[in-house]
Amino acid sequence: MDVSQYLEIFIDETKEHLQNLNTQILELEQDSENMDTVNEIFRAAHSLKGMAGTMGYKRMQNLTHDMENVFSEVRNGTIKVQPGMIDILFQCLDALEGYLASIQESSDEGTNDNEHLIKALNDILNSKGGEAPAAEAKEAAPAAETKEAAPASSGDSKEKWKDIKLTDTEKGLFDKAKSEGQNFYGITVYVQETCILKAARAFLVFKALEEHGEVITSKPSTQDIEDEKFDFDFSVIVVSADPLDKLIEAVKSVSEIDSAYGSVITEADFAQGSSESEEAPEEKAAETKPAAAAPAAHQAAPAATKAGDGKKAPAKPVVNRTVRVDIEKLDVLMNLVSELIIAKNTLVSTASSDSTAKNGSFNEQIEYLESVTTNLHESVMKVRMVPIESVVSKFPRMIRDMQKSLGKKMELHMTGEETELDRTVVDEIGDPLMHLLRNSADHGLESAEVRKERGKSEVGNIFLDAYQDGNNVVIEVRDDGNGIDVAKVRDKAIQRGTITAEQAENMSDKEIIDLLFLPSFSTKEQVSEISGRGVGLDVVKSKIEALSGEVEVKSKLGVGSTWTIRLPLTLAIIQALMVIVGGEKYAISLSSIQTIEDIPAKDIKLVEAKEVIQLRGSVIPIIRLSDVLEIESTKSPEDDLMVVIVKKGDKLAGLVVDELIGQQEIVIKSLGKYVNKCKFISGATILGDGEVALILDANALV
């Protein structure tokens, strides 16, 4: 039977069931007597089994079948739920997720039988809840560890770049480089295993290398690296005139890079490489096979599963991204479209009717059309919106796992999971949130002993709150841990040369905390020293800014920190204030505007050669847009100034414009490659008369 057409549905539903199972099993851990939960788990496992069977995924079916058996016994009361069993169940879920990932990529479930899990499940069944499962779990864990160690030791050396086969053109380059006094280097880079955004790090490594020379080739290919299809290491061949130390240093300066090994490629290496190349494919196949086969025998850690997958030829994911839409939302859309057609028809007939009745009726129709399009816009946006639940629901499980690995007691409290965001934003927001939560759990919260000493409850609390605030969605990650030690951050920044001692004098605590978001601040050594913050916060910031959002942190030493992420509800259409500067029209997003003020020219004061105004007690710097936009203002210097006060986080600034036009709903268009050079122009929009107006990004100006 051809089931490929059901693949998308299968993947969507399997994800839902797995998520459901994760949540339910967590609940079961808290309350092992709750029969409702057990029933729910049983049902989910049963549906999973049925679905996998229909789709012909035998291994998945076997595993879920055994899981279902266990739950069936639990339901009958013959087995009691206990910690060892929960651990195994979670491992099963990880294994199922592994299958799913493989199916999503290649529509094939892979060759991993997960025998040890099946055995562990059967042991639970046989022992009827005895001690065996716990022991089994322990056994499985070391097995996973040894395996992770194995590939490292079985590889001939740490310099895996030696596996790279050069093509003829690259060999030509080698000779040319030699004659020009440049060297060929092979470098293997190891990324930290805790690194979340591996591809981003790899990209930074490439960028760093390209400052010194040229990257000739890499293994895996750059495309694969971009798609994160590598384990924790990748190798590159670089041609450069600089010495090797410099390159290695450049690579290591990228944060979350564990180590880098390299050496000069000599003619001898080269000859060997080329003579080997004929027999190489076989050798390579033999090399990868044990790696893939060994884990297949018994594979527990998800990391190992990934390792197996990574070796496979990467294919484009076979599934498109989908959004499930409530049929009611579609009905509303349909109705609106029919109204739109009626409005159009009325307009057509009005246009051809006598001119006497024309004007009044015409305006009426325009108003009608306006209300229909506004509603249509809202409905279409709603269709694209999904609750953030799909992302955040995996976090309780993550915190549970971290609790075990870190040996700290902590609890995650979540509110506002139902808050809706654009699908594209929801897809992207998972990683940064996970980063912040890990940061809080790992570095923010103190150990139980310290907490006791400080008079806090032993269990650390992490809060994840999401809510809508006007045109934005706010997600807060909060902890009641140690907070950020500003003095330590300052010392570190001075020590590293990020700021000078004099600069530090003049910086507020907030400005110093903001230093943590600088790329140079996030290397592992510092984490332990500056009360832990700093791992990849630059990545978090850049990812959120890519979604046109912003991230802020507030912290009180000893009391805790709050990370606030603010995201726009939708990316395509915004409310904007239209202004005129020097005869040109510009749009400023309404979400960043605080107030609009009329300021007499004499009220402008100079502070440190910068123009400021005083407004209700606070001093606000002003920016003359005509200067920034390189155009003559149409106003004379004595005239009153029209100042638009914009806000970025806690900072305010006044933008001086010539005239205001008014508020308008605008559609954001990309400016294209050529002209997106200046960072304070975030895009363009097309006005009612067909004219193009540029959108000013107030955040970049402040």
Add this chain to the structure above:
Amino acid sequence: MDELRVENGAVSEQFIVIKIGDEQYGINIAYVDNIVRMQQITRVPKVAPYINGVINLRGIVVPVMSLRLKMGLPADEFTKATRIIILKLENQGTVGVIVDEVREVITLDSEQIEKVSSDTQNEKVNFVQSVGKANGGLVSILDLNAVATEKE
């Protein structure tokens, strides 16, 4: 595309002949998406001087550059004959170039086209990839990638 059209055994291509100043240039029709009349151009601050700004091409925002400025000639004087040729390039995407006048479409066989060497310092010549002979006159065929590539 048009390259594949074979007449009398020779490969022939179609070119749009445009005028800049007193000279005739040819643009391979395969890259031309559209030709529009001069319209309101919105200036964009802080871009290269030869980029005039952006226009609204049926709902899409398209950057527009001046071929004259790019070639180091005096700035355009917009007349009734001035046109914007919208090019679709592989690497640079959609871009419009302003020309003084669009004259005709010609078909050139491969033997009517001669390559020119571009080792001179003259900026104008650097954008010309070959010269075609048509109707007794000469047409310099523009290397569109060189035209659209940004100079540092």
